[in-house]
Amino acid sequence: MDPNEIAKKIDHTLLKPNPSGVEFRRLFRKAFMHRFRAVCINTVVLDGMPFTTRKRLKKNGILIACVIDFPLGQGGYGNKHFAATIARDKRADELDVVWNIGAFLDDNYADVLRELKPLANVLPTKVIVEVGYILNAGCGPRKTKALLRDAVHLIRESGAFCIKDCTGFGPSVPVERRAEYIRLWKETEPGLLVKTASGIRTFEDARILLEAGADILGTSAGDKIMEEVTRSAKS
DSSP, X not given: OOHHHHHTTEEEEOOOSSOOHHHHHHXXXXXXXXXXXXXXXXXXGGGGOOHHHHHHHHHTTOEEEEEESTTTOOSHHHHHHHHHHHHHHTTOSEEEEEOOHHHHHTTOHHHHHHHHGGGGGTSOEEEEOOXXXXXXXXXXXXXXXXXXXXXXXXXXXXXXXXXXXXXXXXXXXXXXXXXXXXXXXXXXXXXXXEEEESSOOSHHHHHXXXXXXXXXXXXXXXXXXXXXXXXXXXX
């Protein structure tokens, strides 16, 4: 795999509750070094972002993705929309929005769409469906597959450009199982991008998910993965 192509598929991420200024400086430094697709951060980080950092991100074509209603997705329509407009006004480029997984599992698809549709008009949107809860809902294989198809259909209908599987704060899903639903999503809605996040720590993890059809990888280990990719390309 070409290292530059892999870097362009990585959203380099720092979303833990207690990040330090040193960690953010390192995040941006590694983003510049590898020219990742995006940095994925909380909106509040934009308040203290130096102008020079923002300018370098733009110059290098690195997007700023801000999470919305993260990580629970239970803030409701008004809070989601208000937070999205704040991110836009602070000059974010994309939104990573956590949907209302409870409404989805209760078959309240109209409520899910009511929350999501306006957001795609604010900024390009990825919707996080927290797939671990779908897989752990206690349904049989056939119903689970139907729910996964319904999820990707709803994201397409919402106007978002990408379905994202998880926040990293919900139930974890093994890489091999994630590859299965990524393939299902790409078969079901081939025009929709797929972002997979959480627990992607190695080049092997990245390779499995990319070969399954993932378009974007969300990871806090982007720099480590790129070091492995570069070593592999040279060997």
